[in-house]
Amino acid sequence: MSTLLLIEQVLNGLQFGVMLFLMAAGLTLIFGVMGLINLAHGSLYMVGAFAAAAVAGATGSFVLALIASLIAAAAAGAIIELVVIRRLYDRDHLDQVLATFALILIFSEGTRWVFGSFPLFLDIPDLLAGPVTLPGGIQYPAYRLLIIAIGLLVAFGLFQLIARTRIGIQIRAGESDREMIAALGVDISKLYTLVFALGAALAGLAGALVGAIQSVQVGMGEPVLILAFVVIVIGGIGSIKGALVGALLVGLTDTLGGVLLPGFFGTFMEPSAATAVGSSLASMSIYILMAGVLLFKPTGLYGSA
Amino acid sequence: MQFKSLILAAGLTALASAGFADGHAGKVKVGMITTLSGGGAGLGIDVRDGFMLAAKMAGNDKLEVVIEDDQRKPEIAVQLADKMIQSEKVDIMTGIIWSNLAMAVVPAATAQGKFYISPNAGPSALAGKGCHPLYFNVAWQNDNLHEAAGAYANDAGYTNSFILAPNYPAGQDALTGYKRMYGGELAGEIYTKLGQTDYAAEIAQIRASGADSVFFFLPGGMGISFLKQYAGSGVDLPVVGPAFSFDQGILQAVGNAALGVKNTSQWNKDLDSPANAAFVDAFQAEYGRLPSLYASQGYDAANLILSAMDKADVKDADAFRAALAAAEFDSVRGDFTFGTNQHPVQDYYVREVIKEGDVFTNKIISASLTDHVDAYAAECSY
Numbered sequence: 001m002s003t004l005l006l007i008e009q010v011l012n013g014l015q016f017g018v019m020l021f022l023m024a025a026g027l028t029l030i031f032g033v034m035g036l037i038n039l040a041h042g043s044l045y046m047v048g049a050f051a052a053a054a055v056a057g058a059t060g061s062f063v064l065a066l067i068a069s070l071i072a073a074a075a076a077g078a079i080i081e082l083v084v085i086r087r088l089y090d091r092d093h094l095d096q097v098l099a100t101f102a103l104i105l106i107f108s109e110g111t112r113w114v115f116g117s118f119p120l121f122l123d124i125p126d127l128l129a130g131p132v133t134l135p136g137g138i139q140y141p142a143y144r145l146l147i148i149a150i151g152l153l154v155a156f157g158l159f160q161l162i163a164r165t166r167i168g169i170q171i172r173a174g175e176s177d178r179e180m181i182a183a184l185g186v187d188i189s190k191l192y193t194l195v196f197a198l199g200a201a202l203a204g205l206a207g208a209l210v211g212a213i214q215s216v217q218v219g220m221g222e223p224v225l226i227l228a229f230v231v232i233v234i235g236g237i238g239s240i241k242g243a244l245v246g247a248l249l250v251g252l253t254d255t256l257g258g259v260l261l262p263g264f265f266g267t268f269m270e271p272s273a274a275t276a277v278g279s280s281l282a283s284m285s286i287y288i289l290m291a292g293v294l295l296f297k298p299t300g301l302y303g304s305a
Numbered sequence: 306m307q308f309k310s311l312i313l314a315a316g317l318t319a320l321a322s323a324g325f326a327d328g329h330a331g332k333v334k335v336g337m338i339t340t341l342s343g344g345g346a347g348l349g350i351d352v353r354d355g356f357m358l359a360a361k362m363a364g365n366d367k368l369e370v371v372i373e374d375d376q377r378k379p380e381i382a383v384q385l386a387d388k389m390i391q392s393e394k395v396d397i398m399t400g401i402i403w404s405n406l407a408m409a410v411v412p413a414a415t416a417q418g419k420f421y422i423s424p425n426a427g428p429s430a431l432a433g434k435g436c437h438p439l440y441f442n443v444a445w446q447n448d449n450l451h452e453a454a455g456a457y458a459n460d461a462g463y464t465n466s467f468i469l470a471p472n473y474p475a476g477q478d479a480l481t482g483y484k485r486m487y488g489g490e491l492a493g494e495i496y497t498k499l500g501q502t503d504y505a506a507e508i509a510q511i512r513a514s515g516a517d518s519v520f521f522f523l524p525g526g527m528g529i530s531f532l533k534q535y536a537g538s539g540v541d542l543p544v545v546g547p548a549f550s551f552d553q554g555i556l557q558a559v560g561n562a563a564l565g566v567k568n569t570s571q572w573n574k575d576l577d578s579p580a581n582a583a584f585v586d587a588f589q590a591e592y593g594r595l596p597s598l599y600a601s602q603g604y605d606a607a608n609l610i611l612s613a614m615d616k617a618d619v620k621d622a623d624a625f626r627a628a629l630a631a632a633e634f635d636s637v638r639g640d641f642t643f644g645t646n647q648h649p650v651q652d653y654y655v656r657e658v659i660k661e662g663d664v665f666t667n668k669i670i671s672a673s674l675t676d677h678v679d680a681y682a683a684e685c686s687y
Binding site: 112143 | 343350510529
């Protein structure tokens with residue numbers, strides 16, 4: 001394998017990881033602050049993608065579509081927090097899983113009811129269509145570079161928000177002691193709605209960004225949700241830093257595993273068997289990674305016990 | 306007291322006779338298990354709509370159809386099949402889109418004496434040694450469209466193809482089918498995950514492989530993702546594939562990325578026959594959209610059942626089976642007969658994606674395979 005191909009695959013892994021981070025950041029915040037398992041996070045990703053496709057179809061502007069995805073997903077998140085999730089904080093995790101699973105079904109069928117069963121069209125803007133040539137002669141799609149840039153920017157913004165703002169202090173305080181910050185006069189229910197809407201907006205943004213290079217269809221969020229859970233378990237539940245590191249690890253492992261493993265087995269097996277064994281092992285690789293991390297750090301890389 | 310029991314008795318008699326009147330007097334009960342929700346729902350909806358259109362055009366009193374949604378999950382399809390056979394007591398089953406679901410349902414259904422008419426999935430395991438007298442496939446054997454693509458690749462002069470498909474029964478059949486007809490070298494062969502949505506790693510491998518053409522089988526949303534990412538990657542090798550990634554339902558979502566791509570199919574809306582013209586017009590009038598190949602397969606499945614009903618009673622399994630095997634109906638693809646394994650013997654075409662006004666669609670540019678019999682027919686004996 002040539003170095004150029006390897007660098008290109010590393011970029012692909014980064015881009016995948018950054019996208020996973022946008023999903024996992026919201027999930028880990030919601031779990032860390034409120035102790036809630038939100039299976040409906042994938043539905044918010046779908047809401048973002050559908051809102052972007054609808055707005056892009058009506059106005060033709062990709063920037064407006066991205067803004068719409070943020071607003072729609074944040075609004076959907078705030079509404080479900082106020083109507084459903086709020087009642088679940090004191091219940092055990094099984095009730096939360098049951099209720100948020102019901103939300104998945106409601107969102108999926110509701111979206112089908114509004115938009116129909118056929119995938120929607122959402123394309124990348126002409127300006128970013130096609131590849132750019134990077135130093136060293138690597139051709140890489142401009143749009144994927146944009147995803148990497150946006151993801152890193154959002155990660156930087158989130159760190160600043162958590163570390164330096166008043167809301168960030170309240171979020172961190174909420175994570176360590178819920179009752180105490182309520183007693184100190186912070187409006188905890190408003191804070192919860194805000195965190196939930198923020199997480200939802202990030203998921204919606206990821207949905208819109210990815211929808212433009214994949215297909216915008218009902219049920220698109222659930223496969224990503226599973227990976228996002230793997231990410232937050234690896235990174236340590238509740239930690240934004242853990243989510244970033246975990247997401248990049250999972251993205252790189254998944255991409256490079258899929259590329260390198262079949263080639264590795266090809267050196268001593270016949271090609272068709274090598275492809276079969278290599279690709280099966282590649283799909284297991286991130287779970288093996290998760291098991292390995294948990295073996296040495298049971299609370300995840302940056303998790304607190 | 307006596308009066309009350311009299312009324313009760315009368316009521317019971319009425320119920321019983323109503324039950325008799327419902328007892329399939331010239332009516333056939335069809336159980337349709339298909340994918341109506343989740344990813345891939347568009348395919349099931351098209352099959353259902355095509356089937357119901359044919360049923361409606363034949364008169365509503367002939368077919369009684371029970372429709373259930375399998376959500377693309379094998380375990381749910383199996384439950385639904387049990388329910389249809391044991392409590393709904395259907396005569397014929399149909400509808401399954403995905404080969405892994407077909408493998409879970411069809412052998413059990415035919416073993417319990419139910420006819421199964423496949424409007425889509427045609428796994429090789431059911432076409433060769435696993436064939437069954439009660440199993441008919443009215444669409445194609447899985448390999449067929451890919452064999453047509455391989456034949457086209459030879460005609461187009463490709464000698465170094467890169468091929469990829471998802472790792473499930475139909476994906477393996479696809480690559481087998483392509484390689485059966487294609488005579489050149491392989492620059493690479495990849496099995497992707499079923500349901501994968503990001504193909505950046507595969508596209509990078511295609512770029513580095515030195516191939517002169519790309520063959521892919523990625524049905525539904527997978528194909529949309531692949532084509533859009535391929536168009537953005539700057540790789541400009543010619544792409545060829547089966548019709549599944551270029552059907553009417555998803556072309557609008559792919560957009561310009563699909564324009565000019567060659568794909569192979571047993572049907573297209575511009576096939577010149579009165580039956581096809583009538584189908585295309587009626588489908589548009591009924592549902593307000595262009596039919597896809599899945600819709601054409603659903604429509605043909607219903608018409609096949611209706612043609613057999615004219616000749617035999619479904620309760621007489623041998624006679625009904627002979628009537629189905631005769632396939633005396635006006636197929637929308639023109640000539641249509643069953644081979645010895647009750648899979649289609651039919652023509653395959655090469656289509657090109659074009660834009661008509663604002664709508665992306667296909668037109669036929671040449672024939673690929675004529676009166677093609679699938680490769681497993683010889684292994685089948687009843």
